[in-house]
Amino acid sequence: MIKKIYGVILLILLIVFSIDIPAHEGEPNMGFAWREGAIEIDIKKRGIKLGDLTAFVIRFTDSITPYRMGDAGFTGIEFDQGGIFGYQAETFLMKWSSEQSQWLTEGFSEQIIISRLSDEKRISASEGKGIQGFIENLTTSSSFESHPIFKIQRPDGLAPDDGAYMIIMSVLGVDGSGENIIYQPSQPFALVFHINAKSSFNGLALSEALDVAPVLKLNNYTRMDALFNWAEENYSRYFPHKLKSRFIEGYYARCYNNGTCLGSLDGKIYTIGGELGGLTDHGAIESFYQAAGL
Secondary structure, eight states, rough: HHHHHHHHHHHHHHHHHHHHOOOOSSEEEEEEEEEEEEEEEEETOOOOOEEEEEEEEGGGHHHHHHTTEEOOOEEEEEEOEEEEEEEEOOOOEEEEETTTEEESSOOOOOOEEEEETEEEEESSSSSOOOOOOEEEOOOOTTTEOOOOOEEOOOTTTTOOOSEEEEEEEEEEEOTTTSSEEEEEEOOOOOEEEEEEETTTHHHHHHHHHHTTTOOOOOOOOOHHHHHHHHHHHHTTTTOOOOOEEEEEETTTEEHHHOOOEEEETTTEEEEEEEESOOOEEEEEHHHHHHHHHH
């Protein structure tokens, strides 16, 4: 009997120590790379197409706790200039309405909380757009893996509704001061959160939501930079030298040594300072893209 027990234990030990257990990357694994001066998104091909967007589905249904998820991971390669890697919320929180077959932008109270170490950001239907959050400190080793905690809640303490929720965000890298951009913002992508704690929003309902892209005008930072470059080349009196863009009080902007700042916010072009005086709204950025041939 003793020999039989010993044999079973020995067999278990051999199995345990002879099997290579793969590292758990999290689901979905949101992979990014810095290539040819731009952040490439979804290099691991874990996203899906949602209109013109890439969407990553974060399934709270896979979590032990129904309203908290810490398994989804951000990973990156070829980021070799150090700095801080983070995200920017490009929209407020949206909620899918099965009755209306569209993404709602108001009329609900749920909030998404994204936390990583001591950084915690809240995004709802009325707050959080433009907010920036922390993902990982970068080194020159060029690769990283990070797992923020995602939580969904209601401020009144009641349980959130089952359903699908969405945030559009971009990722970027800044230096230690947080002022200067090292890795220019990526193209926007979607995070879709699937909640089914009460078994009232199953996979079929989710698939219906993922068939409908939200109607939005999103920032295209590559195009903005091209427009700012065009302004420097054609209106050097006001924008006298080449600069890199950065975020200033929510504006994607450049400020010159003559005191003039040029920037964009919510689809419009603004200037302030220098010969151009106080803060001036110059209208829709699309008209400037057309003038610049962009």
